[in-house]
Amino acid sequence: MAMVCRGTANRRLEAAKLFVICAADSIERSNAKAFSLFRINEAGESRPFAIMVIRTHADNYIGYVNSCPHQGVWLNFGEGNFFTRDRAFLKCGRHGSVFEIDSGLCIDGPCKNRSLEPIALAVIDGEVCLCGVELEESGHPDPFDDGDDTMEIMIHPE
Ligand code: FES
Numbered sequence: 691m692a693m694v695c696r697g698t699a700n701r702r703l704e705a706a707k708l709f710v711i712c713a714a715d716s717i718e719r720s721n722a723k724a725f726s727l728f729r730i731n732e733a734g735e736s737r738p739f740a741i742m743v744i745r746t747h748a749d750n751y752i753g754y755v756n757s758c759p760h761q762g763v764w765l766n767f768g769e770g771n772f773f774t775r776d777r778a779f780l781k782c783g784r785h786g787s788v789f790e791i792d793s794g795l796c797i798d799g800p801c802k803n804r805s806l807e808p809i810a811l812a813v814i815d816g817e818v819c820l821c822g823v824e825l826e827e828s829g830h831p832d833p834f835d836d837g838d839d840t841m842e843i844m845i846h847p848e
Contacts, residue, residue, distance in 0.1 A: 709820045709827075714813050717745040722772040722780075724756050724764060728826040736826045740764060741809055742772060743818055744780070744791060751818055753811040754794050758782040759804035765789075780806070 717723050722744040729739035740756040742765060756764045761784065766772050768783035779797070780789040787799030794806035810821045 707821075707824060708812065708814070709823070709825045711741075711743060711811075711818045711820050714745075714751065714816050714818050717743060717751075717818075719745055719749060720747045720773075720777050721745055722766075724766055724772075727820075730824040730826055739823070739825070741820070742766070743811065744772070746791060747777075751811050751813055752791065753809040753820070754806040755809060757807070758784065758787060758801065759796060759806065760785060760787055760799070760801035765806075 711725060712723065722742050724740065724742045727739040727741060728736045731737050742754055742756040744752045744754075746752065756766070758765055758767075760782065763782070763784050765780060765782050771783065772780055774781045774788060778791075780791055780794075781787070782789075782799065782801075785800050787796050787801050789796050789806055794808055796802050796804050796806075809823065812819045812821055
């Protein structure tokens with residue numbers, strides 16, 4: 691579902707679309723979910739856009755593109771888990787790079803000192819929303835569509 695919000699950019703007001711991703715309480719604290727979306731690029735083309743939304747223990751929501759800076763795989767590749775065992779850091783499931791949750795900075799592993807790409811999130815009326823990205827809401831018709839205008843999203847296995 692798309693809404694329109696207004697934010698400041700370059701000292702002027704710009705209209706930006708805000709997309710509802712999921713209910714805020716659908717992600718437990720110290721947990722994360724991945725979503726496979728499609729974004730519209732500057733050429734107007736639809737491209738896969740995999741993201742992860744993390745709910746921290748302190749109840750903040752943080753988003754990154756779900757792509758490891760090393761080889762571009764989903765962080766939850768393999769075991770379907772995003773975190774180190776103590777859940778203090780994000781971890782890539784392929785070669786084990788470890789990332790700070792708050793900053794996305796890799797502190798250990800093959801892509802040390804590189805960072806995950808952040809995405810802008812806002813929690814509005816109990817829903818996690820993505821801001822500043824043009825998402826495709828059509829073009830992938832659901833044969834079971836009941837006319838509800840809620841955006842269809844696919845959740846990666848955890
Ligand atoms: S692909 Fe993530 S550490 Fe290699």
